[in-house]
Amino acid sequence: MTTRADCEALDASDPLAMIRDLFTLPDGVIYLDGNSLGALPKHVPERMREVVEEQWGVDRIRSWNVHRWIDLPYRVGDRIGALIGAEPGSVVAADTTSINVYKAVDAARRLRPDRRAIVTDTSNFPTDVYVMRGIADASGLELKLVDPSAVLESINETVAVVALTEVDYRTGRRHDMAAITAAAHDAGAVVVWDLAHSVGAFPVGVADAGADFAVGCGYKYLNGGPGAPAFIYVAPRHQSSFRNPITGWFGHAAPFEFSLEFVPAEGIARARVGTPHVLGLVALDAALDVFDGLGLDVVRAKSLALTDLFMDLVEEWAGDIEVATPKEHERRGSQVSLRHDHAFPMVQALIARGVVGDFRIPDIARFGFAPLYVRYVDVWDAAVAIREVVASGEWRDPRFAARSTVT
């Protein structure tokens, strides 16, 4: 049986232990919400200060050229591309995930003009579903919302697009990207993957899987900060036919010619819309430094070890809590979700003890294990806290019942 001393020993021999030191993490807090807002890498504020004071403050508009602000979307895009197994020049960092879902799914359905359906699943993140509902309404396509276990059987030759999130934000269940992509291609459909809960947490291979398009977030496991720019991947074979539904000037072949006729740029530039979010890109670019030289296989191995341990301890100590996340390694991401009738006050009671997870309706307590900075002792201490909160019934305290705007 594992002990806390074993956890300390695992931390001492953890090849990622030095990476944790790169982050600002207050003492006394176990941060298990890096899947929602990644922690702050220590060097980001100084990089931001330089850009604000020395570039914006001193060089002002010249900075677009002198400090190459103009290249940030591609530079950051390629760095993210390396983390998702994308070809160089096939990812751009821009806009939000919601906007990128719109661009990718709308462009995807135009590649199959004779087909009439978009398939997604009922576990997808609501913004993705809302955006696809808008596309379906505007284009006259049918949006098929199927159970996550029924995705494969719902793909047929009437389907234009299959658009899924790889890791379920609620349960942490992971789809088989390669198998679904292959089945969709066999049926002649185009596939869009949302990697919001994948990128930075484990190796992803969009090119190997043959994905057509992908999108994802900059502020979760990439630690780019609140509201960080998102990204979009367009497979090289689709770049010349990609039709961005938002035809803004930064997707134009020559934005500074100021022509009134829209001519799409070649390559991934076509997936852009407007002026880059320079400050957000600078923070994200700096945050990505922590991944330099890191093998994502090592990151994945630690993530699985942390989540295995957490599930084991919770099952042993808090028997009436159901683990909602699949046990099989290949079927999950880097979070563990627990199902409990009183998940909301339970999470609040844990936060009061310094164990920060979050709640997702109706009954999910969600714990993200960002392998770059979560330790084995954190897993142990979090599981102890859960055991105590459940055993003592301290979640019944009325102060844990109040809900804020953001849960």
Ligand SMILES: *Cc1c(COP(=O)(O)O)cnc(C)c1O
């Ligand atoms: C977090 C998340 C989003 C967030 O989209 P924003 O446009 O950044 O608000 C979208 N999709 C999925 C699957 C997510 O997990």
